[in-house]
Amino acid sequence: MTKAEFMHQLRKMTSSMPQQEADRYTQYYSEMIDDAVEEGMSEQEAVNSLGTMDEIEAFIRENSTMPAGQSFPRVTQYVPQEVNKKRLPVWAIVLIIVGFPIWFSILCVLFSVYISGWAVIVSLYAAALSVGVSGIVVGAAGFFIGDFGIIMMFLGAGLVCLGLSVLAFTGLIQLTKLYVKFTGFIVKKCIAALRGN
Secondary structure (H helix, E strand, O other): OOHHHHHHHHHHHOOOOOHHHHHHHHHHHHHHHHHHHHOOOOHHHHHHOOOOHHHHHHHHHHHOOOOOOOOOOOOOOOOOOOOOOOOOOHHHHHHHHHOHHHHHHHHHHHHHHHHHHHHHHHHHHHHHHHHHHHHHHHHHHHHHOOOHHHHHHHHHHHHHHHHHHHHHHHHHHHHHHHHHHHHHHHHHHHHHHHHOO
């Protein structure tokens, strides 16, 4: 059962409940399915992991504020049907073959842009590291000059560079996490497209 089919049955089941409570259950189950899909389950596996519609109805009945005498509308249990996977029509296959130079070039450009993103992140890490190292070197070099004023100036400049480096690394770690999430999102979308979901 797909998420859309499940949500349709859930809405039908909770249609006699107060709107706010019905919305609470639909949002709850929708988020559970989305979380399971994010963890790597297919949409069908995520829906099946919730249990049968009878079990869900029993759970909602236990936790509902509906009067005891009021009943839920009956929802027939979903029985999956065998679906024959459709083959691509001949014109679509011809279009894919003829359009190969165009779509493959676009794919290569997108992949290059993605790799460039990692290159920019690595370059920023290298720049932050060089600023930090130069801060240490400048701070240490001040002690070999001998004059107190120059020592303090070099030490201050070194500490500023070191602080900027730490600040840059903090931001870069967050940027890297975002880019890794983006990568995971793209990979999931590509896998879903290949599976035909």
